Amino acid sequence: MERAIIHSDLAREAIQPPSLLNKYLDLLQSDINKLLLKKPLEDVGCPVCGEIARRESFQKMGMTFNVSKKLGNIYISPRPSPQDLREFYLESSARKFWLTEFWNNTYDQRIAKVVIPQLEWVNDSIMEHISRGPVEVTEMLANNWGYASLAEGVIADARYHLASPLVPDALLPATLRENVWPEGVENESQDAVLMFEALDRSTDPQQTLSDAKAALKSGGLCFITCLLSSGFEPQILREESDIFIPPERMNLLSYEGMVQLVEGIGGLDIVEFSTPGVLDIQNVIEKLPGRERFLNYIFKERSDTGVVRSFQEFLQLNRLATFGRLVLKKRSV
């Protein structure tokens, strides 16, 4: 299976300015208290294998993250029901803030450094693996419209749909409303299904991936981006890492967990599994514990950008960075 290494000058501050992030987190904490913690939560096991045994657990914003024993997946349990989670996304003032203030203030950087490159990745793979011509593309469980607003301009000859988006109707741009499929997708109708961090926020990743597979035509492609628990940042920082934001990060699967999830669903071949993340070291340096003597030495004392770049490249090459992306191909019957 393919793997990609990306050299990018993406900086965290550019897409998550501290002032906006802090305000978002304040609003989010209030919403979690009001909209999630007051409702019944359900205990669940590992989102891939159902195992209950855990290596450890830690708290973030009032919710419990657990590390599964066998696969090292990190997941929220107890967790909200799918219906409560949907209501959260539609009613949350934090999400409204993100979709308006946060999005507008980071728009240029997000479009240039995140959205367009990911859509180009999708387009390249469609061009490579699917016959040229009109393609039906659906984004599942979208929590913003960044990709949808630009997709038809980047993906050649695409008809782009949003299936069950986690976005309030009132905030969705009018031009995109007719592309929304609130009830999901017809089976075997799509050339490509896109899940940008959708498995991370799903209450049931197995069901979500099964739905994606069902929606695909034979030979169709499923694109996944995700954060991985096996990545450098959560491995070094664990609960000190800022990536554990509930309920958005409901599940962070490990590399092994993601492979097992795909193999467990069956009928999907992994064409690409890359971890082209570029933020691991930036994020780790900020909060690096003193006990990590070697990492403190190479990232802080050595002060050599070449070493840092080469270390991030090592992480990417060996699928050890935190941001992951996959291309799955539905087997022909």
Next chain:
Amino acid sequence: MKLLKCGIIGYGYMGEIRRRIIEGRPDLSLDWICDPDIDKIPSQPGIQITKEANQVIDSDVDLVFICTPNDLIPDLTIKCLDLKKHVFCEKPPGRTVNDVRRMQEAEKRNPSGKLMFGFNHRYHPGIMKAKAIVDSGRLGKILTLRGLYGKSGGKSFPDSWRNDVSISGGGILLDQGIHMLDLFNFFLGGFTSVKSFISNAHWGFDVEDNAVVILQTGNDQLAMLHSSATFWKHMFQLTVILEEGYLTVEGLLSKTGSYGRETLTIGRRQFEDEAEAIGNPSEEIVYFDRDLSWDLEVEKFVESIRNNTPIVESTSADALNVMELISNCYKESGFPTYVKEPY
């Protein structure tokens, strides 16, 4: 689904690969293998082994893989087509342009037979992804191509039949450079001008050990190839320069891994300021782990037979185009070739 019966003529490096591919497909059966040295062919129930190519050609096989040295390719291919067999023919497609024309004539008089040539580099993962990106148009039009393709030579290299011009028809350019020139045609669609320098200065065989070729299309797109038997390491590198970026396929997945890991580097033109452009532009490097090129080309071939649709890639027209290009390289350089075109 009816099993298609297959025969392999020539059981060297390529014959072995074709056997593996045939045996890996449930819709093909391998019935015959032919080679002058039958002792090297591992026997297996159901597979008949012979020294006589005619035994394969006259049998009831549906398709034949021609994996012989270059001088035998045209006549064997023509015989197979005239007996209504489908033919998958390794590169190079004979020794001369006229060899290809003769095969095309046989193809025309036997329209039910499919004829495909083994330009498998088109199906290497790095090339397929690069072609998809070029076709997407996101990096603009192609300006130039640059190809390096070469071998290290080795202990047995001087004794290879490939260096006997009466058998091979040419040296490294015809044997290996043909793949890169086929890729040039694949990306740019053909050339109108050819300049070349061809030499046998190091090994001193009748065939060339180095060729430097410069090409131009009617749209002023340029391409440059260095094909070499003196690189001292196996090397493959194809760079496509486009208006808005560049693509480099480097290394080739192979049985031995001697060409290095296959990668595709995707770079985007970022800077207008010449001083800043010296730095590291934003690049994506894709690493590939599996070479399915042999499987994919046979898949296309079998699909075409099953569906009775025309061969659309690695066709006899592609073979003719690349052999004409090579012939023009030889002519332009003045390098003496033993095998003369009869026209």
